[in-house]
Amino acid sequence: MKVPMLDLSEQYMSMREEVLASLDEVMKSSRFILGDHVKKLEADVAEYSNVPYAVGVANGSDAIHISLQAGGVKPGDEVITTPFTFFATAGAIARCGAVPVFVDIEPVTFNIDPTKIEAAITEKTKAIIPVHLYGQMAEMDSIMEIADKHNLLVVEDAAQAIGATFKGKKTGEYGHTATYSFFPTKNLGAYGDAGMIVTRDADIAEQMRVIRVHGSKPKYYHHVLGYNSRLDEMQAAILNVKFPHLNDWSEKRRAHAQRYTELLKERLGTAVVTPIEESDRHHVFHQYTIRVAKRDELQQFLKEQGVATMVYYPKPLHVQPVFAELGYKQGDFPVSDQAAEEAISLPMFPELTAEQQDYVVECIEKFYQ
Known part of the structure; x- marks a missing residue:
């Protein structure tokens, strides 16, 4: 018997007509960048995460980077996270010019061990990125208590954990932001790269919207150094079919x-x-x-x-x-x-x-x- 790690073909065939119809809507509208499909997905994912704001971006890696930048992480700052995660978690820290500071994980959940975080905090520490690995949330009460005590930004790396909960609260309800990946293999996967950030903070949400379009507001007026990281309208159209x-x-x-x-x-x-x-x-x-x-x-x-x-x-x-x-x-x-x-x-x-x-x-x- 052949058993694949993942088989997306059967899932696609079960919703093929809906997917093609949704893509046809995009092509007929000729609105390919940040259109109605992106807006709908942002609204639905925000509601699903029990937060008021969601910002669609190009991928889950950019979601972390943009969260850190919008949260004020600058070159030379330190950001605490786990060494047992995908590269993008620490890569986003380094791309901000900040320094990844690692602490060990819990043996049972594979998530960051909260009891080891405080010892890693220095005067340069700006943020903590707990990773909700394999689909189970980290121990967020303790993490937020430490963050509040030391005035630290918390970015939940929820790339693998959309829909997971800790004590009845979903990803995004604890940290200042939570980041999702819609890479094709994820529980909610696009047919290419896609990502999203959710937050309860209106100011951070607005900064993230500016950063994802080259730091411009209004168009052609640049106040921060952003980059091109927009959730593609066609990927959003596919995700809107899959999301329910x-x-x-x-x-x-x-x-x-x-x-x-x-x-x-x-x-x-x-x-x-x-x-x-x-x-x-x-x-x-x-x-x-x-x-x-x-x-x-x-x-x-x-x-x-x-x-x-x-x-x-x-x-x-x-x-x-x-x-x-x-x-x-x-x-x-x-x-x-x-x-x-x-x-x-x-x-x-x-x-x-x-x-x-x-x-x-x-x-x-x-x-x-």
Whole structure:
């Protein structure tokens, strides 16, 4: 059996006519930049996030960068985040001319460990970026308490976590901004690059709208150094068709995750560490990530059996060559280092079948036997 990591074809075929009709509307209107489809998506995502403002941008990476710039992060400032995340989190900090400062993660959630944040704060610290990894929110109460105490900006990197909650509040209800990625593989994915920022702050929202159009307001009058980062109208048209299905897709992911966990515990016991949804959170399972011994050997074996997997992330950011000048080394963040050696993500998408899940688990069981 072939089991892909993600299969978007069935999802597309189920809404093909709607997608094509929505794209046809854009082409007939000839309004290709920041048109009605973008405005509708911004309004809907803001309402979904329980915040008043949303700003569509070109991608999730720019969403973080623009949030930091609008929040006042300048060259030489320090921004605290986790080393166990996609490069864009720290890359956005560096693109502002600021310095990424890493702290370790919690072993259970893979999210930033709040108990380690305060020790990393200096007089240069300007912001914290908690990453809601794999679809589960970080422990935001403690993070916001620390941020408020030290007057720090908080940008929630929610690229993988649209719809997730912590203590009943969604991404964006805690931080000064939250950033979404609509990369095609995300729970709500475009058919190309796209991103969005949500916020409760009217001034930050206005600054972000200016930054995304070369820093101009009005047109041809430039007061800040912005750049071209607009959510494309055609991608917004596609996302508007997909958006009403988001909650249903997330619930299917949750059901698949529960079934994976039951099967893995039944057949492999403690040989596999399954993900845990904390009791105060709603996990949307962008990824279903387990911890295992002999991870790389398992991945190769599964590939031979036709099962696709992914390793997020095999080399934490603190030991990436581009950040060598920061002076970190292997072992500085032992929980992140261990996760990089043990974590592997299994196939996860709403249309995943029970037969496919059974086969994945059977192959894992076969490997460890």
